[in-house]
């Protein structure tokens with residue numbers, strides 16, 4: 210701070226007014242010295258190492274119970290609010306669904322500007338997991354956001370005007386971006402998503418000044434030739450781990466999308482890339498195994514280190530070789546130092562979807578240790594000789610259906626974990642969800658549509674069975690000792706899909722829950738010190754900052770994200786499509802959230818449609834193939850998107866078909882003309898009407 214004060218003073222002396230300090234003037238030096246300005250949250254995980262530890266301690270174990278709402282701001286979009294806010298010198302920069310950016314006064318919530326990239330809503334059709342965004346990066350007076358339709362945009366931090374814009378993907382393909390960019394040494398790093406639909410993942414580095422591409426690293430090899438990219442140097446090595454002649458990957462690109470963790474390692478000048486799952490998920494259809502040939506499919510489900518300046522490959526560790534369960538390694542990464550057997554090591558800490566907790570050596574990608582943080586049925590441990598998981602052979606569902614933990618939701622997903630240097634513990638939102646996997650015997654690759662190559666049973670009809678599934682889902686806040694790979698404590702939470710965590714020097718851990726609460730825990734013991742209704746599901750990473758000496762803790766709340774879309778039946782609180790909010794707390798805060806006057810309309814009496822059992826079964830299948838991901842398993846919506854059982858369109862066969870055939874693309878409902886015939890649409894209507902009848906009868910019986 211002293212240096213900045215000196216600059217301001219020099220300006221005053223030299224020429225009054227002529228030398229304005231830039232807004233959000235964040236640079237390498239400031240981020241590397243982030244601990245010297247604990248009042249700010251300069252980058253995604255606060256520091257380059259992304260420990261998500263705030264050195265502020267005015268809010269602490271003694272007074273946490275006196276926290277109250279300081280202010281609340283309504284975002285301009287409903288659906289997934291997943292961002293980690295950035296706070297620089299009293300200004301908060303945050304994003305909402307549809308990649309919109311907001312600059313707010315961090316002390317009052319007053320809106321300074323809003324930027325809407327006007328993403329065409331039909332792009333929502335390519336978003337596997339809702340149209341959320343996990344935040345911005347700030348650098349030298351600019352705010353960088355990446356959009357659902359694949360653009361990287363630099364905004365002037367003073368007013369949100371566009372400085373430059375680069376298209377980072379082939380927009381004719383189902384790429385999406387939900388992740389936050391990172392910036393180091395003047396380069397903006399960004400990845401992408403879309404592996405469920407069929408894309409090839411990569412990470413790009415752009416010049417922060419003008420948006421020109423500096424390097425690109427593809428996470429899967431090009432089977433046809435070189436890309437003129439940094440990854441060409443490892444093309445042969447990666448190709449040797451795929452079937453070069455067969456499999457859907459030749460068309461899809463194999464996946465491996467880096468949709469979340471991209472972490473800059475200031476010690477090594479390396480960018481750590483968390484690489485996603487395979488496309489399709491099922492390895493047997495993605496890259497059929499050739500007897501005697503390696504089929505690990507590099508660099509799927511790996512952490513990969515590349516030179517941050519050139520994109521040149523350094524090393525990797527593959528967490529799930531031959532990935533076949535949607536076990537991404539994109540989950541947030543923490544870079545830190547640990548003393549292991551008396552020696553200080555530069556380590557990478559990682560809790561990917563697959564249920565292991567890895568400690569990896571940052572100098573050579575060597576595995577130091579692996580622990581198990583959740584129930585796993587796919588593997589029994591990691592062989593420390595080879596670094597490979599010890600798999601349960603049945604888990605690969607080659608012939609029979611296999612019930613596997615973790616599920617595609619992961620033992621841990623994108624919800625950030627944090628680490629306190631004071632306790633030495635890592636605080637992880639963990640969940641246990643089982644998933645059945647089987648070969649999809651009818652698999653055909655459908656460009657642009659959901660392509661996993663797996664079949665999953667429909668949700669059981671009967672209410673008790675559904676309740677049993679819902680009750681089997683577990684979620685807990687886990688405090689993990691990374692040196693000894695041991696649990697320190699855990700707090701059971703209501704249901705799965707709970708929020709990211711924040712650790713503070715006040716001896717606290719903050720975390721939101723899927724059912725809309727926000728709490729503070731004693732970082733040493735897990736004792737719950739404070740717990741409030743935060744209005745809606747609180748999933749993103751909380752942050753702490755200070756303005757004029759007052760410490761604040763910020764959260765985002767909304768309905769939406771993949772869980773509320775695909776698994777609405779399992780959400781412990783009925784959602785709605787109200788706009789998301791930024792809710793900020795301080796000691797003695799007295800603000801209140803607006804009353805939630807949402808009343809669920811009564812289900813209109815559904816039509817009775819006569820149809821054969823075959824048509825009903827077909828409708829169930831087609832619904833599962835195309836509609837499930839947004840309108841919910843078992844046609845139960847989590848609230849963010851319409852519950853089709855309550856849709857007025859259900860009674861009108863023509864209107865129904867017209868909706869499926871391109872009727873509402875401007876609202877984010879895909880056009881299924883190419884995939885769902887008129888008779889398929891009618892079969893889906895038969896199935897939905899049957900589910901609607903059941904709901905209607907229940908509601909009538911309750912009256």
Ligand code: HEC
Pocket residue numbers: 333334335336832835836837838839840850851853856857858859865868869873876877878879881885893
């Ligand atoms: C990518 C997400 C997504 C998928 C997949 C999807 N929908 Fe939709 N759907 C939406 C959205 C968003 C809306 C809300 C549009 C609006 O607000 O008007 C919607 C609305 C609808 C509506 C109108 C509901 C009403 O309010 O009356 C119908 C009917 C519908 N969808 C049927 C389907 C069917 C059938 C499928 C599968 C073939 C499907 N949808 C797949 C996103 C999706």
